[in-house]
Every structure is written in C-alpha cells, then in structure tokens.
Amino acid sequence: xxxxSNKENYVVGVDLGGTKILxxxxxxxxxxxxxxxxxxxxxRGLDNVISRxxxxxxxxxxxxxxxxxxxxGVGIGAPGAxxxxxxxxxxxxxxxxxxxxxxxxxxxxxxxxxxFVENDGNIAVLGVHVVELKSKPRSVVxxxxxxxxxxxxxxxxxxxxxxxxxAGEIGHMVIDVNGPKCGCGNxxxxxxxxSRTAIFQRIKAGVKDGEKTLLTEMLGDGLEDLRSGDLxxxxxxxxxxxxxxIEQAAEYIGIGVANLVNILGPDVVVLGGGVMEALxxxxxxxxxxxxxxxxxPGTMKNVEIxxxxxxxxxxxxxxxxxxxxxxK
Ligand SMILES: [Zn+2]
Numbered sequence: 001x002x003x004x005s006n007k008e009n010y011v012v013g014v015d016l017g018g019t020k021i022l023x024x025x026x027x028x029x030x031x032x033x034x035x036x037x038x039x040x041x042x043x044r045g046l047d048n049v050i051s052r053x054x055x056x057x058x059x060x061x062x063x064x065x066x067x068x069x070x071x072x073g074v075g076i077g078a079p080g081a082x083x084x085x086x087x088x089x090x091x092x093x094x095x096x097x098x099x100x101x102x103x104x105x106x107x108x109x110x111x112x113x114x115x116f117v118e119n120d121g122n123i124a125v126l127g128v129h130v131v132e133l134k135s136k137p138r139s140v141v142x143x144x145x146x147x148x149x150x151x152x153x154x155x156x157x158x159x160x161x162x163x164x165x166x167a168g169e170i171g172h173m174v175i176d177v178n179g180p181k182c183g184c185g186n187x188x189x190x191x192x193x194x195s196r197t198a199i200f201q202r203i204k205a206g207v208k209d210g211e212k213t214l215l216t217e218m219l220g221d222g223l224e225d226l227r228s229g230d231l232x233x234x235x236x237x238x239x240x241x242x243x244x245x246i247e248q249a250a251e252y253i254g255i256g257v258a259n260l261v262n263i264l265g266p267d268v269v270v271l272g273g274g275v276m277e278a279l280x281x282x283x284x285x286x287x288x289x290x291x292x293x294x295x296x297p298g299t300m301k302n303v304e305i306x307x308x309x310x311x312x313x314x315x316x317x318x319x320x321x322x323x324x325x326x327x328k
Pocket of ligand 1: 172183184185189191192
C-alpha cells in the first residue's frame with residue numbers, strides 16, 4: 001500500500017438527499033478513492049439523520065483505508081436553502097422538520113474536521129463544471145432530477161448564489177399555478193411536476209384508478225419498492241402507461257429548460273440526477289424537442305444541452321471540490 005500522503009490531499013464530499021446519503025473520499029487529483037451510501041430515513045428525525053451522515057463519512061474514509069485525521073475537510077450538499085457562512089440549513093422541503101439546522105457546527109463537533117455546507121444543486125453544478133467540463137464554459141445551468149429537482153447556476157465561470165445565497169432554486173419555479181402541491185408549500189412547482197416523487201405519485205395514482213402497468217406485475221400492487229430503474233425496465237418491455245408518465249415529465253423538464261434558456265442564455269444546460277441517469281435514453285429527445293418548441297426563437301442557438309456523465313456522483317464530486325477550495 002502506498003504511503004498515505006499528507007492530510008491536505010484528501011477531502012470528503014457528501015450528497016445529502018431526501019432518500020439517500022452518499023459520501024466519497026477524494027484524493028489530490030479529485031479521484032474518488034472510496035465511497036459509501038446509506039438511506040436517509042428522514043422520518044426518524046433530525047438527530048438520526050445527522051448521525052447517519054457522520055457514519056457515512058466515517059465508513060467512506062474507512063473504505064479508502066484512511067483515518068479521519070487524514071481528511072482536510074468535508075463538503076456537504078444539502079437539499080434546501082443554506083446559509084453558507086454559518087453552514088446552517090435554513091429550510092429543506094424534502095427533509096421533514098429541517099428548519100435552521102446548524103449542520104456545519106454539529107458535524108464539526110462529531111467529526112473533528114472542518115465542514116462546509118452548500119445547496120445540493122449548487123454543489124452538483126460545481127462538480128460537473130470543474131470535473132466534467134474542466135471549468136471551460138462561462139455559464140452553465142444545472143438541472144438535477146431526483147427526489148426533488150435541484151438546480152445550480154455558473155455565471156462568469158463561478159457559482160452564482162445571489163443576494164441571499166438562495167439563487168438557482170429552479171425546482172421551485174412555478175410551471176402550473178393550478179398544479180399539484182409542492183413540499184415548499186406552493187403549487188405547481190417544477191419539482192412537483194417532474195421530480196421522481198411527482199412521477200411516482202402519478203404512477204401510484206394511475207394504478208389506483210385502474211391503469212394497467214407491468215410495474216404491478218414486477219413489484220406487486222402497492223409498488224412500495226419502486227425505483228427509477230423499474231420505470232426504464234417497464235418502458236423497454238412496452239409499458240404504455242409508464243411511457244406516457246415519463247413523456248409528460250420529460251415535457252415539463254423541456255419547459256423548464258426553455259424558461260431557463262430564455263432568462264439566462266447559458267452556454268450549457270446540464271441534466272443530471274438519478275432520474276436522468278436511469279431514463280436519459282427515454283427522456284432526452286423529448287426534453288430537447290419541448291425546449292426548442294417553447295424557447296424564444298434564437299435563444300437555443302448553439303446552446304449545448306447535455307446529460308452529465310457523473311450521474312449520481314455529481315453531488316459528492318462537487319462537495320469535494322467545495323471542501324478542497326474552502327479547507328485551508
Ligand atoms: Zn416548490
């Protein structure tokens with residue numbers, strides 16, 4: 001085994017999601033050298049989630065054959081509004097009971113390592129921009145479709161976080177004022193229409209209304225263990241109902257892209273997150289077509305719309321980039 005390098009060479013990136021927590025240890029060249037995943041179990045309460053994050057970090061460090069003392073810093077992407085200065089999660093619509101949570105302070109106490117907290121969408125777009133796009137494009141919009149829809153903006157080559165550090169909450173742009181209720185309290189937000197949660201709700205409601213789908217054959221009538229990958233399997237086996245639901249979600253994402261391109265005129269729009277990773281082949285063409293149909297003429301010219309190859313690792317990668325920048 002090689003001699004462990006000095007501690008400045010290792011950082012840990014954490015992606016705290018509504019469903020699962022991922023942690024990855026990254027070396028000096030931002031290669032992932034060990035990672036772990038645990039479920040979030042947000043319903044067990046705040047303290048439980050924080051100790052699960054701690055355990056996930058420690059396990060990832062152990063996976064990499066390192067000790068926590070060799071880690072210079074931990075970056076965390078959290079699914080909500082974050083006060084970056086204090087590392088407080090002010091509000092997280094997909095984590096029940098999370099309001100003004102001093103995540104940085106709590107985890108620093110438990111881990112004994114500097115911790116830096118950012119919004120998860122900001123973190124993911126940072127990871128894609130720095131590692132996948134080699135920091136080349138000047139302006140990037142990231143749309144990450146998972147439990148919710150995270151967003152992040154790169155402007156002038158840097159993360160753009162706005163006046164209150166809350167910019168880029170594209171999951172909560174309102175697309176249908178009469179649409180379904182969102183975790184943020186509003187109605188018809190982008191994520192209430194096109195996130196995995198929204199897709200699953202539509203499928204479960206359809207099954208209750210008697211829609212025929214292969215999913216009930218695969219998973220039973222309750223569809224308790226439904227995952228994005230099951231949707232792909234069902235579509236590939238010719239499931240018309242699931243195809244229709246996914247088409248509709250892709251159209252909403254296309255409308256989201258059109259709005260963002262109209263407003264921001266980015267060089268690149270990055271699509272990512274678990275849903276895109278599982279269903280890119282099924283969704284990308286529809287997203288592109290809908291975006292072109294709804295954007296102002298001329299605004300989409302030469303704008304690159306791409307699916308991130310980092311997949312589910314975009315969050316931990318970006319969190320590692322943040323930790324590397326901040327941990328001095
Ligand atoms: Zn919302």
